[in-house]
Amino acid sequence: MSLENRINAFTSLGKFLNQFSVDGIEKKEGIAHNELFFDSLEMLIKRAKEYNGWFDDENVIFALSSWAKSLTKDNLTKWASQHSFTDRPQKTVAIIMAGNIPLVGFHDFLSVLISGNKVLAKLSSNDKYLLPLIAKYLEHVEPEFKGLINFTNNELENFDAVIATGSDNTARYFEYYFGKYPSIIRQNRNSAAILTGDESDEELAGLGEDIFRYYGLGCRSVSKLFVPSGYDFDTFFKAIFKYGDIINYNKYQNNYDYNKAVYLMSLYKLQENGFLMLKEDESYSSPIATLFFEYYDSTDSLKKRLEQDSEKIQCLATKLPIENAVKFGDTQHPSLSDYADGVDTLHFLNSL
Numbered sequence: 001m002s003l004e005n006r007i008n009a010f011t012s013l014g015k016f017l018n019q020f021s022v023d024g025i026e027k028k029e030g031i032a033h034n035e036l037f038f039d040s041l042e043m044l045i046k047r048a049k050e051y052n053g054w055f056d057d058e059n060v061i062f063a064l065s066s067w068a069k070s071l072t073k074d075n076l077t078k079w080a081s082q083h084s085f086t087d088r089p090q091k092t093v094a095i096i097m098a099g100n101i102p103l104v105g106f107h108d109f110l111s112v113l114i115s116g117n118k119v120l121a122k123l124s125s126n127d128k129y130l131l132p133l134i135a136k137y138l139e140h141v142e143p144e145f146k147g148l149i150n151f152t153n154n155e156l157e158n159f160d161a162v163i164a165t166g167s168d169n170t171a172r173y174f175e176y177y178f179g180k181y182p183s184i185i186r187q188n189r190n191s192a193a194i195l196t197g198d199e200s201d202e203e204l205a206g207l208g209e210d211i212f213r214y215y216g217l218g219c220r221s222v223s224k225l226f227v228p229s230g231y232d233f234d235t236f237f238k239a240i241f242k243y244g245d246i247i248n249y250n251k252y253q254n255n256y257d258y259n260k261a262v263y264l265m266s267l268y269k270l271q272e273n274g275f276l277m278l279k280e281d282e283s284y285s286s287p288i289a290t291l292f293f294e295y296y297d298s299t300d301s302l303k304k305r306l307e308q309d310s311e312k313i314q315c316l317a318t319k320l321p322i323e324n325a326v327k328f329g330d331t332q333h334p335s336l337s338d339y340a341d342g343v344d345t346l347h348f349l350n351s352l
Helices: 003-017 034-051 057-070 073-080 106-114 130-141 168-178 201-216 234-239 241-248 250-265 299-308 345-350
Strands: 092-096 118-122 149-151 161-165 183-186 190-194 222-228 270-272 277-280 290-296 313-317
Touching: 003 034, 003 057, 003 073, 003 106, 003 130, 034 057, 034 130, 057 201, 092 106, 106 118, 106 130, 106 161, 106 345, 130 149, 161 168, 161 345, 168 183, 190 201, 201 222, 201 234, 201 241, 234 241, 241 250, 250 270, 250 277, 290 299
Parallel strands: 092 118, 092 161, 118 149, 161 183, 190 222, 190 313, 222 290, 277 290
Antiparallel strands: 270 277
16 A cells, blocks of 8 residues: 555545534535444544543544644645655554543554554553544545554554553553563653743633643643742633633542642642642642642743753743744644654654
8 A cells, every 4th residue: 555545544534533523513525434434433422431531522522623633635745754655564563552531542553554554552441442433434445454453452462563652650561561672662741831921811721721621631731830930820810710610520520629638638838719729849740630830030940950851741832932842722732743752653663
């Protein structure tokens, strides 16, 4: 199968997923295999919360819509053109997927197939229904994908390379079992934001999207703030007030109540607004419904700190002129070239 055919197949998938938008679900004319897959995906969206309580309709549809925007022919062609795909024997790449947000392993799945290799995927029990349906859609669009995509619940066997995503603890396990194979082993990373104190309400509201999307469970969800000494959080709290309904979601509320009780019993000093707690803490990984923050005195010293902590940070949002930083509201909109942990997956796959 040629690279062009692979790109065309994923372009068709993008058009199919584009029917599932945050603005509404609409069945459109002229979409390949709609009669087989539209109703099935709509049903999975409605039932996703039964399998994983964090996968509400809005967040599942947001994930699908985000991928629909990425899977255009122009985007895929531009991304693939950064590498030279040569004819060589296909490799089977085992992908061990996380399940913290919907379709979190899709970029690895896409990368392996676009590079002309075979997928052997071990899905997380928290997200095991969406991707198999998408894989079936691809096989109908491009029959040559049949036999190149396999899912397993059993021990991984007969593979040539590994891409594994998990926590710092599971990464040690992955290194032990898969160290003899070419591999990408991902560990915990978190995202941060830097405020200067002169952000507009619109910019701060965008930061709210970075914080609350997926209930803060994604590695691109902002879990840490750096603010100038003496920063007044009232402006921040007012700008994110629009996200207050998140506290009505039981799982989020339970985490809020639990973590607040723990903090108060431990006599930690908190700032909070009824749905988000702010705690001064040097760590990057904050619990659900909590945002850690630190004060800084100079941007130069902060930049040095961030350079030292680069392996802990997935994404940085700020209006400061910092390399690779994104605008507020954009952390959950990565391009195809925004690789997890900064490791170029296509380059890795081409080197096998």
